[in-house]
Amino acid sequence: MGRYLAIRFGRAALTIVLVVTFAFVVLRLSGDPALMILGPEAPPEVLAAFRKAWGLDDPIWFQYLDYFGAIAKGELGRSMRDGRPAIELVLERIPATLALTLPAFFFKVVLGIPAGIYAALHRGSAIDRAVMMTAVAGFTVPSFVLALLLVLVFAVQLGWLPSGGQDSWRHAILPIVTLSLGGAAVLARFTRSAMLEVLGQPYIRTASAKGVPWRKVVTSHALPNAAIPTVTILGFMVGTLIAGAVVVESVFSWPGVGRLLVVAVANRDLAVVQCILLLVAMTMVTSNLVVDFLYGFLDPRLRAKGAHA
Amino acid sequence: MSPPLVEVTEISRSYSMRSGMFGRTAAVHAVDGVSLTIPKGQTLGLVGESGSGKSTTGRIVLGLEPPDSGEVRFDGKSMAAPVTAAWRTQRARMQMIFQDPLGALDRRLPVATQIREPLDIHGLGTPAEREDRVRDLLRAVELTPAHGARYPGALSGGQRQRIVLARALATKPDFLVCDEPVSALDVSIQAQVVNLLCDLQAQLGLTLLFISHDLRVVRQISNVVAVMYLGRIVEIGSADDLFARPEHPYTQALVSASPAPGRRSAGRIVLAGDPPNPAARPQGCAFHPRCPRAIARCAREVPALSTVGGNRQVACHLVTGAETRDAA
């Protein structure tokens, strides 16, 4: 088991290194932060001083090593815009984001999974078709379109809810609905296909042939098996709790991590962007690790493999 | 007796296999010191259960896999190293057909195109001649050009296996390895394909290595049959009398386990234990833990394959031991 864990963790660390490296390279190649922040009219000597101050005139591999050295020491750099530590800027935005993504995650699960199970059990019925049509619409319509539609109907036309900002709980309703609908759709489709796959397995027929009542066939034979693939997508959704609301936050001017990221990218505020990406990579990797261990818990076949190690 | 086309001498092949994802690696002796000779125009049948190494033997004979030791000679020449020009020339003279014809065919191409493919690859004949050859091949496997225009999905299992056979015959091979070619087919269709194989062999003078778990089908098509157990040949003899008078206890159990219409199950030899695991090969005679007649010596010594009369060879202390006693 120790070796299994070591390999998993090693892989997780490698993923994080690759993500950070990728971000570093792309951001450095896509524009000069000094020009972005100070503007094209800034005098050359000011630009040069800015570059020297932030180490931008060093060779890129030097900047890269420097950056990694700093991360290893826990220093994530300072924002080039206002000089505050990047980590501080990011951390203070997290509660706002979680205020949207956590309730949305809850609704995704509560709506998506039962809808998928119901659709699978009543395959071909009117309800199945309705659920699937909603689900297809839910993940083919981009979230900004859905967000704008909701704003148009509930804020502009009906005037029931505010269209943006973060002044009261009512401001959170439309962003949460936007996030929930898309995710619930994905989850419903996934759960439905996992469930259909399982219901077609011979062991389901065996259970029925034993005289197990259908309701129990579903709960104690089908669901535990269908949970295995569904956990994958749930893990992915947990991974997006921090940065899964970039578009929605922008549309609703919600001051979360996502909006910070957009602003930081636009300004080439490298430290902030890298800090957010590091955080996102870490949540993704952590949720993947959790999913791997959940697999072992749910599927005895994998558990046996782990036990051999 | 005609000269041998295929001569296999003491081939062995082992794999290292892990138990579980990160388990310890164990050597699996898939094939262990197998020798075979197939005369031109004849059929050697290879029977055994899962894990007996019969398919691996087929792959090695065909040069799809190198043996760890031992040698395969084809038409008097040693098999060339894979993917050299000499190897290609040799390989064009040998073909293989498998159990699952649908897996062997491309679902997106009409079957006639797939029969033509080996001709295109080896650049045999002009395009017009290739078309003629495809028509002849379809006729040879008792199908019509109309069948050739169809896609694999639109054919039945038996028809697909004929297409695979036609494609295998396109380059006019001398030698055909058939690995469970009729196992997935219904009895009546199986009979069609077996009859067809027999006819084609007679017409074209093909040499066959026929691998199957089905004793009846193997006997029907083979001149000589070899029985494998855990990578070794335990008995070999002429098809006509091997199953009528099996000598090795394992062959006896196999014959006894093969159900026969008109016979009730009384007196069947039922072997205890699970099918053997190639990763945990017993010491001595690999069959001894399941053998109803095993003696102490069987657990210590691997019995060698020795002639017991006529063209029968058996690897069993009890059978060959009796012979030695008689001689003494």
Next chain:
Amino acid sequence: MAPLVNIEGLSVAFNGVPVLRGVDLALGKGEALGLVGESGSGKSVTWLAALGLLPRHAKVTGSVRLNGREILGAPAAQLDRVRGGRVAMIFQDPASALNPVLTIRKQLCESLALHRDLQGNAVKAEARRLLDLVGIPDAGRRLEAYPHEFSGGQVQRIMIAMALAGNPDVLIADEPTTALDATIQAQILELLSSIRCEFGMAMVLISHDLGVVAENCDRVAVMYAGRIVEEAPSNQLFADPVHPYAQSLIGALPPLDGPRRRLTAIPGTVPDPAMMPDGCAFAPRCALASDPCGLAAPTLAPIANERAVACIRAEASRRALLGIAAE
């Protein structure tokens, strides 16, 4: 004696395509009945339909009586008592027949809890006894194992133990040894026959393998394209088949000893259920077919004691078999 199971005019259609076209079959107490036929003949569908195990879109008509009581279309609660309780079923593919995420104990005790009046420790003790009975060594410890930890033959033994849990009157074995090696197949068939003797249970053995059926059954029904074409005591069927299809099927089996002969290959393939020929479904492949064969499907008619055949050329077919010139 009234039959234990009596099937009359059982028909099944999937999305309007008939796959079972009027099957009549009776099974006596303690009898071993074989059902042979090639893929698509309807041999498995017959019993899945009888027990209500087909998907919802299958349209099932006819009558299935168990001890005189109609079970076709019976309420779910009644069917659940029949399934596993009176009629148990085992299937072909051992690798996927058991639930991979549940222990053997859970799956075995589930059957016991459903059909037997056992409490607490008695359930586990009985589960252990059943595993012992079917020859799983070290039953107490193996109860806690998962299906993937067993070989194919052992899984089939566990399936049999589960089937026995409800003390059924009938065991339906649907190709129980098809996926197994020859020596393991022999073990399972031996186990089935010893259990049948011990419990006086009736058995329906569904197989494509004529040999398996012949050796293990008293009576055999041969199916083709959704109908029974011949029914006879097994020794008589193999010695003297009457229906041309049954004859060809036996002739297609290569002999294991004696002189080799050319196999009887039936030309063509099984008809597509959606494009079933008029009249006898076998006529297009039958060497003896004549014009009247294409008019109406022949009914299964008695030709001797305990024997029935569905063929209007039965007499000609019999003569052909005996080598007497027809007409």
